[in-house]
Amino acid sequence: MMVSSGISALDALTGGLPRGCLTEICGPASSGRTTVLLAALAAATRRGEFCAVVDASDTLDPHSAAAAGVELDRLLWVRCGEDSPWRRPSTPLRACPEPAEGAGFDTEKKFFSVNQSSEDRFGPRDTKHPSEQRLEQVLLATDLLLESGGFGLIALDLGDLPPQAARRIPLTTWFRFRRVIEHTPTILLAIEPQAIAGSCSSLLLQLGSGNPMLPADGSAAKRRKNAAHGVSRGVVVGDDEAPEGRKKIFISKQSDIDPQNTEPAHAQLLTELEIIVELIRSRIERKPVRSVTFATKTAWAG
């Protein structure tokens, strides 16, 4: 079953987001991943569902989420970090520190001193790399949320993790996640710099920035040319220069731009950030690879 992603152009491209499946949204920084994520969260909370975001790098901005229409009281935010109190339970948990040999109740040995550091009392912290710690927290938290059930959308935000750290997630983990949400109404959304779930994801979207001033891929040069010759308004269907088998739907709400002036006014820079979404793989409906572009608007602080 497909549900709206909150962006009509995206829904037209993919049919929506599939329930009970893993969807990957990949792209570099400033490609629009977080915008798509917040739109999906807004759509889910509008439907009355509860959502969860497992934020690996603690980057979610509640003000952006509220501006996007997310109902914050229906959003569970898990902020992963490097100062986690969790330690691997290697020994039985104790109500108090284990006494040193022969110490007994000798107070000189600081047996029951509460001034001891937590490492002295309960063992050393994990000495992993910070990104590994975050990843561990993300995977454990996602496991717990999937087991708990009842959420309409669970998002894993791995967007700011180094790609090499994100690639360390074993495929078996993604298989497990997919198996858990199968036949449930939960949407599992993964935001990543690159696709890492392989065949476990049912829908894979590649995002890139289509802003004429921000060349993200080979099509940007063509856009600059279009901008120089005047802005196309409305819908253009079909593109002679598009590779075979690809269909692009170009929707723009761009206002007048002086084609001779490539330096935009500051109010226009982020008001019409264009995002190109390319459908890489969809197991839900067998469609050829195609892409869509849509524009965003800036939420001005009130």
Place this chain on the structure above:
Amino acid sequence: MPFACIYVPNFPVAAALRAEPELQSRPVAMVEGRPPLETIHAVNEKASRMGIAPGMTKSQAELCAELALRPRLPLQESATHAALLDCAQSFSPCVEDTACDTVLLDLTGLESLFGSLPEISRAISNRAAALRLAANVAIASNPDTAVLAARGLCDAGLCGAGTLARVGVSVIPAGKEAEWLGTLPVEVLFAERLEGDQKKEADRLLETLHIWGIRNLRALAALPEVALSERLGQEGLRLQQLARGAASRTLVPVEVPLAFEEAIELEYPIVLLEPLAFLLNRLLEQLCARLAAHALATQELRLTLELEKAPGFKQPSVINHQPSLLQSSIENRQSKICFARTLHLPLPMLDAKIFLKLLQLDLNAHPPGAPIVKIHLAAEPSRLRSAQGGLFLPPSPEPEKLELTLARITGLVGGNKVGAPELLDTHRPEGFRMRRFVAETTKKKEHAETHAAEEQSAVTALRRFRPPLRANVILENGQPARLVCPKKKEIQGHVLWKAGPWRFSSHWWEREAWSRNEWDIALKNDALQNGETIALYRLVHDLLGGGWFVEGTYD
């Protein structure tokens, strides 16, 4: 008007066995008094057969190796008494608290609810057994007869003089009170614990009856009333009325404040959290059973652990995250250290397993720091929650499962890192706080422009860096031209486009004043080779501190 009496024989021992059921098969004796003058206060049947009797010294009793000695705990006995009252109040609203081991119920009008009188008596006995109370239940047409029957009769037959009463159920038909009570010993009339002059008077009366050869209630009932009153006075007449089962009085119902508390004192200190969990499970089951008897749930659990104080142990100022609770404990009990944790639940719940898991997770995150010698658990009662289900409602997490999940995730990432964000009424950057996430299925907010909302274009989102990344910025004509972010290599390069500055400032009248200029910039990173070299950032110049920071990226 039938009345029921619930009597717990050998109450101090019963209270100890309720807390430690594994002692049922062993001889048990309760000890009271200050060392070294401790004496045996009460014994169970097995200990009595071994020759242990009340009044013996502790050292004499310790000669018996199999004997389990336990101190009398007022808190334990009051918890048992509270359980007894809960059992009675689950059947009738009119309950009299006759003694610590005896309660009376008015059963008027309850036959249509619970069935016949024998069925009611069995139901009361079963409910008492569920609360781990070995109780005698007797039903009669007047309260005093019910009390005498509960204290003296049992299922197997009438108990002879000198034997301990056994657990049983008795229903005395109306008009046959004298016949049923006739074989009971006269000592049953003096079973109440009296002190001082009242005890002396009772002893005198009992001695007089023994001198006259009156051994049972039938003999006392047969005495002439006039002669009895001349020799024993009004008290003698009262005793005769009781023996005949003809006494009549009204109940004095007691309004008991609902206090759901359980406690246990340990023989030896506990160091590991696993045996602590075992004991907590037992206490939680008893609490939940008592709450269920009142059709109540709980939204707050308070756990207080008394810690062992080692010689020379220095009292810390703070052991846990609740210094106020700890401080009050230190003030009141100078020689004891208490560790308190309070579990606040988002919704009323009544599941002992969930509570145990939540307490375990909390203690894992906040261990007491010293061995535990006493455990006290209290629950704040609240009404059971009711929810109207629906076929077409969107899915929502189960509250109990969700609470457990949130506790586990909190143990992973930390206390203030899980929840729902709530925006604050301020323009300060990061003006939000984390509040508790509650999956309450409320009415969906009405969107005035539902169709327009669905059709709206996406809003550009900001991804924040926490904390903001310090940047070294080179200015040209007062505007940023190049920046380098030492902590993040990909944020460095020439500023291709910029918009700003936007000035934000506030709280200039307070110490927490802030003032900043914000720039939106497009940065080209020369260091990256993958082709995606341009990204959008928010650059902030702190006008008060003077530093430049990259606050986030537009994505």
